[in-house]
Amino acid sequence: MLFKSHKRKIFSMLFIMFLVSTQVVGVFANSYTVLRFGSRGSEVIRLQQELKNRGYFDANTTGYYGPITETAVTNYQRDNRLIIDGIAGRQTKRSLYSQRNTVLKFGSRGSEVVRLQQELKNRGYFHANTTGYYGNITQTAVINFQRDNSLIIDGIAGPQTQGALFSQSATPVVSRGTSRSRSFTEDDVFWLSRIIHAEAQGEPYQGMVAVGNVVLNRVNSSQFPNSIYGVIFEYWGNIPQFSPVEEGTIYNTPGEASVRAAREALNGARPVGNSTYFFNPDKAEGRWIVENNTYVTRIGGHTFYQ
Template sequence: MQKYQKRLMAVLLILLFISIQVVGVMAAGESYRNLTIGSRGNDVVRLQTELKNRGLYNSVVDGIYGRITRAAVISFQKASGITVDGIAGRQTQSTLYAKKTTISRSASTKNYTNDDLYWLSRIIHAEAGAEPYQGKVAVGNVVLNRVKSNSFPNTIYNVIFEYYKNIPQFSPVADGTIYNTPSQESIRAAKDALNGARPVGQSTYFFNPDKAAGTWIVRNKSYVTRIGDHVFYQ
C-alpha cells in the first residue's frame, strides 16, 4: 500500500510540474482574441495602426473592425502566405506584430565598380528620393535583381535605360530626373544594396499605386510588400 501511495504521489508531482510549465508558457505568450466584422476595442486600434504603418489600411484608426479593416487584413494575409479569411486571429496578429529586421543582407556580393554606384544611386534618388531609407534600398534591390535575371539586361546601366516598345522602363529616364545629383542617403542606400541588402527579396517590379494602376504587374506577378508609397512584386 505504501509503495502504491509513493508511486501515486510521484505521478501527481510530475503532473503538477507539467501544468506549471504549460501555464508559464501561456503566460509568457501574448494572447489574441479573434477580430472580425463588428469587433471593437484597443486591440482593433493596434491592428489598424500596424496595417496603416504598412500602407495597407488607408482610413481612420477608430477601433472598429469594418469592411475596410477586413480588406486590409486580407491583403496582409495574402502577402504573408498565411490563411486568408479576413479574420485577425492568433496567426494573423502574431505574424503582423512579429519583430522584424529592417534590412536583411545576403552573405556577400561581388565587387562593384564606381560606375555601378554612380547609376544605382541616381535611380534610387530619382525613384525614391522622398521615400524612407528602407524604400531607397528596396529600389536598389529591385534593380540588382533585374541585373541577375535572364529577363532583363545584365548591367545596372542597361537595366536603368532599358526601353520596351520605345518606352523607358523607369520614368526618371523619360523625364530626365535620372541625371539629378543623388543625396548622400541615396548613395548610402546604393552601397547597402550593392553589399547585399535585400529588403524586398526577389522583387523585380515596383510602382506607386497612387500614381499608376500597375495592372499588368498586379495580374501577372506576386505581391511582396509595401514600403512607403511603393508596392513591390516578384
C-alpha cells in the first residue's frame, strides 16, 4: 500500500509539472507569435496600435493583418534596418515594443511624443503645448536641435537624436546667434507672409517656413538689408532679388498657411539653417547660386544654399 501511495504522489507531481510547463510554453509562444498577412486577433490589434503610435499605420485597428498592416510593417522594418519581409516576427516585434528603440517621426502619437516635446521645450526648441502628436512644429524643433548638435538632419527622432536630446551634453538653443533676440511687428508678418505665399504657394508647409527662414537669415546678415521689407524689395542693378516683386504677386493676399509659416519662422523655426538663397531648378538654372554657395537641402521644388 505504501508503494502504491508513493507512485501516486510521483505521478501527481509529474502531471502538475506537465501542466505548468505547457502553460509557460504557451505564454512564451504567445509573446512571440509570428503575425503575417491573413493573421487575426488581439495580437494584431496590439501590433496595429503600436504601429499607429509610431506613425506607420493610418487606418482603424481592425485585428486583421491585411495589405495596409503589411505595408506599415515593411516601412517600419526599412526604417529600423530589420529584415524587410512584411512579417511581424520575433525580431520586428521586439524592436517595435521596445521603448528604447522608439523611432518618432511625423504622424507619431503617444506618451513618447509628449516626453520628446517636453524635453525639446526644456531646451528651448519647442514653443507650443505638449500634445503627444508629432506634427510640423515638433518636426521643425527636432530639425533645429539636430542642426545645433551636428546630427543627421532629417526631422526624425531616432535613437541617435533621442540619445543626444536626453543627455546632459546637448547644446541649448540659446547658443544660436542673435536672431531670437530681435523683435518683430505685424508689418513684418504682413510682408513675410506675402513673400512666402508668392514664392512657395503649393509647396510643402516645411518649404514655406524655409522661405521665411531664408528671408530672416538675410535680415540678420551684413550682406543684405536689415529689415524684412528691405530684403524683399532689394534690387541688384535693375533686377529685383525676388521675382514676385517684378511680377506683382507680392501683393496677393496670403493664405492661412503662409501667415502661420511666417509666424513660425519669426518664432525661430530654421528648417534650412543659415541658407540665404533658394531657387527651383525645374524653373531656373541658378548657376551663380550653385557655383558660389554651399548646397544645404531640397524641400519640395526648391533647393537651398548658404
